[in-house]
Amino acid sequence: MLKILYLYSSREGQTKKIINTIAEQVSEHEYEIIDLHKVETLDFSIYDKVLIGASIRYGHLNKKLYQFIERYQSQLEEANSAFFCVNLTARKEAEGKDTPEGSIYIKTFLKKSPWQPELIGVFAGALYYPRYGWFDKMMIRLIMTLTKGETDTTKEIEYTNWDKVKLFANRFKEM
Template sequence: MEKVLLLHSSSDGQTVKILQHIEKALGEDCVCEFVDLNTATSVNFADYSRVLIGASIRYGHLNKKLYQFIEKNLLALKQAKAGFFCVNLTARKEGKNTPETSVYMKTFLKRSPWQPELQAVFAGALRYPRYGWFDRMMIQLIMRITGGETDTSKEVEYTDWQKVEAFADRFKTF
């Protein structure tokens, strides 16, 4: 039985939902453990055969705790079979939804001392009714500027689940 570590830094839960989908795609031969990067104190990478980190973008940035975690665990990450994906609303658009075309992935790779071999970018979800007033207004403004959904009564999931499953297949054989 393979043991897999699924680390996440999620703002509104879509990153965790994507990891749960990947867990199902990995099948019964894998036991997955979920760890929140925002609260993780230490991780023993030797306990896992594979590691996957998923992180969401909020207001144009990955959480600084992600970078702190990477710096603290850089050697272990470099030695592990480890992959990374980021989740953002910009990836809902063709041409902004791959590691090569995502400004967020490019920024991550410039800032991070860890350069994961396995990478992906997924579109997230827009959950207006769940946001507080400030976040709802700011995200609505951003969506207006970028030509997205502005109706604050709606929830829209942009994640391409077939793309997630294809990535899970790549992660399985990585």
């Protein structure tokens, strides 16, 4: 039986929710789900596959993700590994913003990261206005205004395309 490591870097929990969905889809294998921000040491040799999911906030992946990649670069390169990014821009599927080729965030990630994953996914996240503090609520509202998105701060909207997540899970399973 394969053993899979799922790592996530999440701010409001949507990336973790996506990781959990993928783990359920690939449930015939043993797995661990770990918050990347809480990793102290990690032995990649006990895992057959590794998947990292990370969210964008204010146009950037968390710097701890890049620190993790630098620390574990050689193990990630040796592992059967994949990556996905979660962001609100990916809600624009008609414009291809939900693909590695059409995502500016993936292009930036691949330039900044010494690790170049075999498989990459891009998923739309969720907008949880009522859960945000005042500053984040106003900043995200401004960004959504500029990108012609939802600006009603009483709403919570999940943009994640779960069919697309399941397709990615199948691709990850077949790696």
